[in-house]
Amino acid sequence: MRKLAVLALGGNALIREGQSGTIEEQEQNVTDTLENILFLLEEDYHLVICHGNGPQVGNLLMKNDAGEYVYGLPQMPLDVCVADTQGEIGYMIERMMLNLLRKYKINKDVVTLVSQVEVDKDDPAFQDPQKRVGKTYNKEEADKLSGEKGWIFKEEVKTEGGWRRVVPSPLPKSIMNEDVIEVLARQGNIVITSGGGGIPVYIDEENRVRPTEAVIDKDMASSLLAAKIKADEFYILTDVPYVYINYKQPGEKKLDPLDVADAKKYLARGMFSEGSMAPKIKAAVQFVEKGGEKSVITEARLLKDKTYGTKIIAAYE
Amino acid sequence: MRKLAVLALGGNALIREGQSGTIEEQEQNVTDTLENILFLLEEDYHLVICHGNGPQVGNLLMKNDAGEYVYGLPQMPLDVCVADTQGEIGYMIERMMLNLLRKYKINKDVVTLVSQVEVDKDDPAFQDPQKRVGKTYNKEEADKLSGEKGWIFKEEVKTEGGWRRVVPSPLPKSIMNEDVIEVLARQGNIVITSGGGGIPVYIDEENRVRPTEAVIDKDMASSLLAAKIKADEFYILTDVPYVYINYKQPGEKKLDPLDVADAKKYLARGMFSEGSMAPKIKAAVQFVEKGGEKSVITEARLLKDKTYGTKIIAAYE
Numbered sequence: 001m002r003k004l005a006v007l008a009l010g011g012n013a014l015i016r017e018g019q020s021g022t023i024e025e026q027e028q029n030v031t032d033t034l035e036n037i038l039f040l041l042e043e044d045y046h047l048v049i050c051h052g053n054g055p056q057v058g059n060l061l062m063k064n065d066a067g068e069y070v071y072g073l074p075q076m077p078l079d080v081c082v083a084d085t086q087g088e089i090g091y092m093i094e095r096m097m098l099n100l101l102r103k104y105k106i107n108k109d110v111v112t113l114v115s116q117v118e119v120d121k122d123d124p125a126f127q128d129p130q131k132r133v134g135k136t137y138n139k140e141e142a143d144k145l146s147g148e149k150g151w152i153f154k155e156e157v158k159t160e161g162g163w164r165r166v167v168p169s170p171l172p173k174s175i176m177n178e179d180v181i182e183v184l185a186r187q188g189n190i191v192i193t194s195g196g197g198g199i200p201v202y203i204d205e206e207n208r209v210r211p212t213e214a215v216i217d218k219d220m221a222s223s224l225l226a227a228k229i230k231a232d233e234f235y236i237l238t239d240v241p242y243v244y245i246n247y248k249q250p251g252e253k254k255l256d257p258l259d260v261a262d263a264k265k266y267l268a269r270g271m272f273s274e275g276s277m278a279p280k281i282k283a284a285v286q287f288v289e290k291g292g293e294k295s296v297i298t299e300a301r302l303l304k305d306k307t308y309g310t311k312i313i314a315a316y317e
Numbered sequence: 318m319r320k321l322a323v324l325a326l327g328g329n330a331l332i333r334e335g336q337s338g339t340i341e342e343q344e345q346n347v348t349d350t351l352e353n354i355l356f357l358l359e360e361d362y363h364l365v366i367c368h369g370n371g372p373q374v375g376n377l378l379m380k381n382d383a384g385e386y387v388y389g390l391p392q393m394p395l396d397v398c399v400a401d402t403q404g405e406i407g408y409m410i411e412r413m414m415l416n417l418l419r420k421y422k423i424n425k426d427v428v429t430l431v432s433q434v435e436v437d438k439d440d441p442a443f444q445d446p447q448k449r450v451g452k453t454y455n456k457e458e459a460d461k462l463s464g465e466k467g468w469i470f471k472e473e474v475k476t477e478g479g480w481r482r483v484v485p486s487p488l489p490k491s492i493m494n495e496d497v498i499e500v501l502a503r504q505g506n507i508v509i510t511s512g513g514g515g516i517p518v519y520i521d522e523e524n525r526v527r528p529t530e531a532v533i534d535k536d537m538a539s540s541l542l543a544a545k546i547k548a549d550e551f552y553i554l555t556d557v558p559y560v561y562i563n564y565k566q567p568g569e570k571k572l573d574p575l576d577v578a579d580a581k582k583y584l585a586r587g588m589f590s591e592g593s594m595a596p597k598i599k600a601a602v603q604f605v606e607k608g609g610e611k612s613v614i615t616e617a618r619l620l621k622d623k624t625y626g627t628k629i630i631a632a633y634e
Contacts, residue, residue, distance in 0.1 A: 022391045059390050060380075060401075066387035067380035071452070074339045080405050084377075087404025088397050090431045091516055099525045111497050112431035114407045114509075135388070180428050180506060189497060192431075199408055208416045 004046040004185060005233045006226035008219050008283075009033060012239050013300065014089060015055040030096040033237065036300040041106055046185045048229070049093060050222035053085040053196030060084055061134035075149075078133065078167060079199050079211035086114050086195035093192050110190045116176040117198025117221050119214065123170035131169040131215045136162035168214045172198065172221040175228055182229035197221040219283035227290035234287040234295045235303065236280050243281065243297050243310040245271045257311045260285050284312040321363040321502060322550045323543035325536050325600075326350060329556050330617065331406060332372040347413045350554065353617040358423055363502045365546065366410060367539035370402040370513030377401055378451035392466075395450065395484060396516050396528035403431050403512035410509050427507045433493040434515025434538050436531065440487035448486040448532045453479035485531045489515065489538040492545055499546035514538040536600035544607035551604040551612045552620065553597050560598065560614050560627035562588045574628045577602050601629040 013033040015021040040047060060081045067073040076084070090112035097110045129152050137145065142153040142163035153163040175181070175194060185191045197216030204210045219236055226234040242254045245266055255262075263285050272278040284295030298309030330350040332338040357364060377398045384390040393401070407429035414427045446469050454462065459470040459480035470480040492498070492511060502508045514533030521527045536553055543551040559571045562583055572579075580602050589595040601612030615626030 020389075020391050023394055023397060059384070062388050062390060063377075063380040063384035066383035066390075067376070070383035070386060071379050072337075073376050073379060073383075074337050076405070077340055080340060080408070083404040083408035084401040085404065087400040087402065087407070087431050088393070090404070091397070091400035091433070094431065095433065095518065095526050095528070102524050102526070109494055109497055111494055114404050114411065114429035114431065116408070116412065177426055177428055180426055180501065184497065201412065207419050209412050209419070211412070 002044050002046055002186075003232040004048070004182075004229065005040055005235060006048045006050065006222055006229070006231045007037060007235045007237060008222035009049065009051040009093075009300075010236070010238045011052040011054045013051065013237060014092070021055055021059060026092060027096060030092055031100065033300045034093070034097050034100055036303055037237075038100060038104065038106075039304045041108070045233075046188065048181060048185050048191045048193060048225070048231070049097075050194040050218060050225065051089055051093060051192070051196070052218045053082065053089055056085040056089055057081050057196060058134065065135060077211065078213040078215070079201070082196045082199045082215075083114060086112075086199070089195055090114075090192045097190060097192075108188060108190055110192065111184055112192040113177060113181065115194045115198045116201045116209070117172045117194065117216050118174045118176065118209075119170035119200050119202050119212065119216060120173050121202040121204070121212070123168070125168040125170040125214070129166040129168045131167050132156075132164040133167055133215060134165050136160075136164050138162060168212075169217055170200070170212075170214055172216050172224045175221065175225045176201075178225060178228045181225065185229065194218070194221050194225050217279050217283070219280050220286065223283035223287040223295070224290075226287050227292055230291070231287075232293045234284065234292055236284060236295065236297045237300045237303070238280065238297060239299060240297075241299050241302050241308050243272070243277060247273070247277070255310050257313050257316065259313055259315045260288055261315065263312060281312070288312055288314050319361050319363055319503075320549040321365070321499075321546065322357055322552060323365045323367065323539055323546070323548045324354060324552045324554060325539035326366065326368040326410075326617075327553070327555045328369040328371045330368065330554060331409070338372055338376060343409060344413060347409055348417065350617045351410070351414050351417055353620055354554075355417060355421065355423075356621045358425070362550075363505065365498060365502050365508045365510060365542070365548070366414075367511040367535060367542065368406055368410060368509070368513070369535045370399065370406055373402045373406055374398050374513060375451065382452060394528065395530040395532070396518070399513045399516045399532075400431060403429075403516070406512055407431075407509045414507060414509075425505060425507055427509065428501055429509040430494060430498065432511045432515045433518045433526070434489045434511065434533050435491045435493065435526075436487035436517050436519050436529065436533060437490050438519040438521070438529070440485070442485040442487040442531070446483040446485045448484050449473075449481040450484055450532060451482050453477075453481050455479060485529075486534055487517070487529075487531055489533050489541045492538065492542045493518075495542060495545045498542065502546065511535070511538050511542050534596045534600070536597050537603065540600035540604040540612070541607075543604050544609055547608070548604075549610045551601065551609055553601060553612065553614045554617045554620070555597065555614060556616060557614075558616050558619050558625050560589070560594060564590070564594070572627050574630050574633065576630055576632045577605055578632065580629060598629070605629055605631050
């Protein structure tokens with residue numbers, strides 16, 4: 001049976017540090033990233049591609065703000081903005097992938113699905129919103145928006161100051177249309193889905209699917225999807241070749257392989273940075289604990305040379 | 318064999334005349350429209366839903382403009398904006414449909430696909446851009462944008478004046494992923510696709526899929542899709558119960574049924590308004606000429622009572 005791999009592309013697959021995010025930059029970045037994963041098709045893998053949306057949804061939230069300010073246009077809520085970016089980024093990845101398939105004469109369809117991801121309304125994240133989204137406001141603007149829209153703000157202490165809106169980041173509970181995604185992928189289509197962690201929704205008391213203004217971690221959503229569709233391998237593509245402990249500090253140590261017990265021990269000790277590597281490790285561990293063969297965390301350009309990357313496995317041999 | 322119907326929802330299915338397009342308004346409008354088509358599921362039809370995006374892409378273009386003006390954010394090209402609205406509107410229709418299915422205990426999946434539609438770069442529309450998009454500018458602003466971005470402007474003579482960007486509206490040539498759409502629909506999934514007429518792309522000399530800044534008529538794209546996936550019936554849902562000749566003039570006459578020969582005769586004589594009913598008739602005719610059983614043009618709320626609506630058929634009996 002052919003193997004199924006789920007790949008989670010990080011924000012830097014689309015907009016790199018120091019770029020403003022013009023369409024030309026994004027297209028080139030996506031093409032570069034996809035070139036690096038084509039060998040998986042040569043090795044006969046079925047592929048599902050998930051992606052982040054941080055810079056794009058950030059830009060869209062600012063455009064929403066500017067559109068209200070300049071033209072009085074109604075702002076769209078965060079769930080709708082995530083849906084927008086799924087269309088935008090999904091299309092970009094789909095078209096760039098199609099062009100690579102055409103270039104290398106590989107006959108495959110690429111299908112992009114808009115994806116809702118269910119969260120639990122009782123998730124403790126809703127009591128403690130931590131995820132910063134949108135632009136930085138001054139105190140007066142933040143107070144005004146807080147009154148008008150009920151937004152919650154936190155001060156930016158580490159950076160240049162100001163106030164940013166915070167939203168909850170609940171755990172994904174289920175991926176809508178996971179059966180359709182699995183069937184499409186196993187039929188040989190490259191499926192792009194669960195962009196930006198998915199559009200966050202929950203089921204209310206009356207059994208309705210309701211939106212919620214939250215952000216789901218894209219690695220956690222991709223990892224859950226990978227487990228649900230019984231993928232064999234789960235790849236988190238980011239901007240470091242390996243996972244390290246004591247990263248850029250004395251005693252820095254590259255981890256490979258890393259088993260679930262060690263990963264949990266290091267997580268418990270806070271040895272991975274909270275905003276970046278810790279959620280990736282949690283996502284990698286989740287996949288293996290739910291039955292996946294291995295998770296791999298590395299850079300796209302190093303993927304083909306399989307000596308690179310931190311492989312997260314159930315237990316050392 | 319179960320029948321397959323393709324429905325094209327007009328702009329008023331989402332944002333009604335006089336509404337600014339808040340999310341609450343759009344959700345309510347979509348729910349009302351979808352309630353009216355549920356009987357097709359009771360009658361055991363497979364369903365594909367296409368939709369317009371006029372008001373939404375209009376708002377997004379203005380937000381792009383405001384985002385550049387206020388924050389210096391790069392504007393996204395028109396193809397990317399269409400992709401955004403496919404995510405946004407597709408998600409809205411998908412979630413509202415899911416809630417109706419849950420309410421009436423109908424067990425079906427709803428799948429939204431991001432859709433590229435291929436056009437011909439030699440389409441004469443590229444030599445004569447006519448489709449007005451985005452906000453109205455004054456002469457000075459229009460000249461500036463024309464120089465900076467190469468946009469083409471036309472004066473608004475019928476309305477309050479000012480200048481608007483015009484883009485080509487080429488004919489759709491093929492719908493990407495039409496096979497996947499057909500399979501998903503015939504497996505019993507409700508498929509939402511080809512939003513806003515599809516993201517316009519063309520194949521260049523080097524066999525690459527390239528974007529183009531154009532708008533494809535949503536009824537022509539839906540009709541082509543309906544023919545390609547061998548749908549039995551094609552429904553264009555709009556804001557009049559029937560198609561008329563001499564609409565709101567002396568000699569007004571309701572048309573039903575309307576055969577292809579008569580439809581073409583009236584089209585040739587300019588008896589349908591160019592910006593609204595003529596493209597719908599062309600789309601309805603295209604579907605029947607390509608082998609479809611019938612096209613129907615009417616209001617969503619009148620669909621269930623099958624005495625309403627203009628049925629376009631190959632030939633009178």
